[in-house]
Amino acid sequence: MSAAHASMPAPRLHGGELAYDALRLGFFPWQRERRLAKERERVNIARFSSRVLAAGTFHSLALRREGGIACWGRNDEDQAPPDGIDGDFVAVAAGVKHSLALRGDGRFASWGRNNHGQAPPDGVDGDFVAIAAGGEHSLSLRSNGGIACWGYNNHGQAPPAGVDGDFIAIAAGYLHSLALRRDGGVTCWGYNGSGQAPPDGADGDFVAIAAGDLHSLALRRDGGVTCWGFNAFGQAPPDGVDGDFVAIAGGGSANG
Template structure:
């Protein structure tokens, strides 16, 4: 078991523990997870180990077909929530923090051993433990439990999830894990806390460790809307936009203008006129607040530039992070002395400690102002997370959308039908070929011009046909297939038993005369226009040859007569 250093780390600058924290972000789903930074224990999830770290993002080896909605990390391990309500974990596991029933480290994701029938809706990761909120409003926890941070009434580590012993009737709506303590916000607006309390981070007016949840002593009349657990401090956002803080404060991380620890909540000094919409706290003795204008406030320790204000000066009250012009932050995640922020434009910025490349800018240079993370080309970042010395991001792979239309949707045999495929590719310029199929068989292809490909056919046989357009893709735009479009072909308006009159009967080798004005007749030649006519060309040829043989037979019969 790894020896805990968090208790004595609280007495020196730059704690060794880490906590991934995020502000609320719009529902995000991605089919990729990217990771960067330290990889001593496999926390990057790419199947390798590299203690020196990876300074640019690379892909996590997710199980095929996985869609991820949230990511977070702790000391040497990572956690991901899937769209199915399952949880994946990888990396360090000496205290059971992967929740898979073992103490075996893994360099690729494994499934957390959740109880049968349980659906997880949110995750939060501390230093060596994880919290998971269920769809029923209960809380599961696993991993390290020295201070009772799992909330099950014990101090025993757990390598599979156990239920937090909530007060009877409690429904939890959000969770947040500190380094060695845990927080829960209830449906009635109360805040519960449990685990380590050496510095008053449970907010109950004591410094007594708790193995089951106790209520935080909030100011009278306070309604809390959001919570955030830090290293040894806690934050809460109220319905009136105030930020409350309590616990350890040696670096000013409570933001009340002092360095005095607090065992009950005090008000953070938010600048006048600023509206806070989300909060975050980290174990590196720092705190954050997102504003309604997309700006980011920070306060606390700044030894490595982790406040992002261009200095290394500690701040006991909030200051503005020096974001690039035009950047609007929607999510923030912090590890041990480094910070990652996601903007509304899908760009990632990072600053602070960078020994292991956790800023993702290709270097190991500390930064006191935000620098841009080197993002995977073509992928769209939708959410972020952080571990102690590594970063995480959920991304959507480059994609295209192919849309198919048919005009007309109902036609008679021999009547022309035009198919138009439009390809949208946000990551590049769609070029190349679209292949059209009818009932699974190719009927032709067409080259894209300005994102459109058009094919006209006049030889679809009578009946209902399912048409699909398949874009073949190029280097920047992956292949995609349209939804099925149904085209119905009905019999032409000429009596199929009609026998041509003698004056209409062509001589051998003569082309049959055209039908009357209006829709094509059954006697018209079935044709296809457009490249690669395939099936329809062959169908038209067979019909034409058959018609010619029948015609010759009729002529020969009349001559014999």
């Protein structure tokens, strides 16, 4: 070390500087790690909750611990058989009058109304990781990030060729569909009469999505909820909803 460097006096830190330095070295990293842990927890809860419970227009589904499914509610088209469904399932989804269940091996089973091919009795084989049921259409997320679609497609909500992309979650409304991109934005397609499926999608740092009949929701990483679409009853306030939320769901109307 040179004499010049050796003769330099040590910097003098005042009380405020010392306090800030202590925070920088100790509290700030801990606070950041705590925030990141909370965000990871939010992502995990949001994705888990969307898989184990599902509500159709007049029926409900619940995934049992052993992999079977309990069903209750309206059953006029066998969408909610009272004895439930046995199997090795890992996720459920409910449409207006049809039901879906994802098997552990990537295939999905379907039952209920099938007037537009939304619930083929033999199910669908594939390497799927998530499912969503709309009014009369169905979506499945492939392991490669693309989306397969079945059922009613009068507004482009279920294109037979599917939707390519790098998606990590899906949601289906009555006549529209949503997909969460890996970059945190949302891609939308289908009916947009109330602004529920803007063609340009929605940019943001989202971790989960949900679709009602005519509105859409997205859970932000900070715990707040962004909303768009039909808001006649305050179900989709344009300014969103602030809070420390970990899961979201979109309701529908009694149109079944």
